[in-house]
Amino acid sequence: MGTQSGTTDDADSFRQEVERLRAAGAAGHSGRLREVFDYLAQRGPDAGSATQAEIAQHVFRQAEPDAEDATVRVYIHRLRKKLEDHYRANPAPPGAPMLEIPSGVYALQIAGTQQAQNGPEQVSAYLAAVSEGPTIRAIPRSWLVLAALALIAAFVSGLMLSRASPPAPNALWQPLIESDRPVLLVLGDYYLFGEIDPVRPEEGRLIRDFRVNSAEDLLRMQEADPARFGMAEDVGLNYLPFQTAFALEQVAPLLAASQKDVRVIAASELTSSMLSSHDVVYLGLLSGMGLLEEITFAGSTLRLGESYDEIVDRETGQVWASDEARRLASPAFYRDYAYVARLRAPGGALVMVVASERITGLRGVGAIVAAQDIGRDLSGPAAAPAFEALFQVTGQQGADLSDRLILARARQ
Template sequence: MSTTGSDTDGADPFWREVERLRAAGVVGHSGRLREVFDYLAQRGPDAGSATQAEIAQDVFRQAEPDAEDATVRVYIHRLRKKLEDHYRTHPPQPGAPMLEIPSGIYALQLAGAEQEQSGAEQVSTHFAAPSGSAGSRALPRSWLAFAALALLAAFLGGLLLSRASAPVPNALWQPLIESDRPVLLVLGDYYLFGEIDPVRPEEGRLIRDFRVNSAEDLLRMQEADPARFGMAEDVGLNYLPFQTAFALEQVAPLLAASQKDVRVIAASELTSSMLSSHDVVYIGLLSGMGLLEEIAFAGSTLRIGDSYDEIVDRETGQIWTSDEARRLASPAFYRDYAYVARLRAPGGALVMVVASERITGLRGVGAIVAAQDIGRELSGPAAAPAFEALFQVTGQQGADLSDRLILARARQ
């Protein structure tokens, strides 16, 4: 790819930064990625977006490019990530030029330069709800972030206001109340990534893939399977199941009675080092536990099934499976299962787990752990330093109708 012509004008910030990146080897000194970079640079800072067909013909020498061929999209994505990673690890001085390839555009531009409004530009902040999610309206990322912050702010405000009239915690919570450690309230969250086709940006969508739980996981999947993940983008989004709020409503007053510091974090933010200085209360689905999953079930006679819809007894082989997924849309009754445990983690943290297989159990488990008579219901096991219990929650279209204890054991 030629680099002669206007891109030799070192006085212009655009060309100066192009030459700096070339000299630093940010996009390599040869190969297809460098050729794509040189092609976009040669078009200049004011060029409009190239088409997929133009890049396929001029760079990849495809005389009749296949519209379904993802090669161009994959290389554009890789180049975009190369630039983003470089500026993240080598932050420029204030006012220094930066180059970017905006989402949905096949053009190299100075960061912050004015761009024409387009549907593709809007896709970077506007996604349709994923298939199977509650609701189909697209929500701007700024509103999603605001909603999450508002939920946490409301919870923390309610926690402070409720301290004066907080109920007496039941026996389940007494070891946590008596501990001299601060509390981490850990909420089970899920990583989302975007899939954006620059040719059809209006079809952009958010995806939850259980194999991809972080931006680092996404990069690994892109390297391993570029055809499948070539259009994937880290959009900085995680989500919490709405039903977490029902469990929070019940647990917050119990934590208020402790009169100690409570910090709210997502499960994806929890690190092993935090367990050496804090106690932990986890609220969420079993599938959202992250680091806590291995810790919680290491000394248990139970384990989580492969789909997270099952809890399996290691000793007897009995399986308790939620059938919510098959019956949620109909008025039929179904069974979900909630898991409650107290244990001591490596590092000394006292860990309370308030979790469930599906959302119906998550709605009902808060009331279960807050009930004053739960100590009598669990009897001996709850008096042990570590225990676990399993509750069957009967539901109908997402509502929790009744519950009953089906297993309670002391554990390691």
């Protein structure tokens, strides 16, 4: 429980508003949502953020909370939304405070008095606390984003520094190295939203829908198709495919040779304005390109097919489709396809795309673009200002076993 350090007036106002919200049924008159509200309310207005474990133990009676259990996060999200909806429909009386659960914080506070400051010192303190033991801790969402990018950047820096003499980049990378712009290393990420049944919230699920790539997209879909998205909620989650690390391990040392400033961001963070000041290296699945998808295929001789598992030749109609999804679980061999391109984007950015249809191609494509002899296969097209190439990657149960060049062409 947090220490009470606010004024008596603040504490009194907080208690009065809590009672008003209870009487109005803002969090319901009974049930688990009301129990979460009551638990946070009894901690007082100046309490720090409760941990996920504390809420799980005191409210949900979980003696040993599961780190993968999203129940607490779901209920906190629902309670935050309930309070926002209540004040929108029933503004607080004159002079009365409004109560809120600030984003990323598990505490009930008077609006405008959030205690947490998400600076570097707090991130360092959190990471130090985690290193001391297995305690499950809830931290603000902005800390999570900052910490995740810091860890990825540290990983990239470690790969760069781990080799006293980074490998000489092949011809594929020379234009990027000769450019005078800093580099954005863009990793393909995915937005997830929750589908929460108000009657059975414990049966909620996380969903990836390729039409929904942000909270704003989710709102548009809710307006356009309320029957399908009526129970959908933004839960503040994005994810990166683990196999991106295999490509990252190969590409990071190549970027070390450029001696440039390299910034790591998620594809969902990339904006058009960044293409006016940076060059870009994209690593990830074709389905995670975001803004770069349209830019890449606008001047391409290839296009995406009916799904992200298909690449189609615009001229001949030939289709290269991954069959990983049908054969991944069996010992059968299958084919996946990796796509590599270099192009000039609107705004002047030099864009390198290192992508694949499925995860087997993503595991193998890093070694392909880092190979010293790639110039032999791409000697003609790679000499052009812009080019693209397609590689077939043979896989078995997720492992990339071999690869071969399918096509290589100059492009617009």
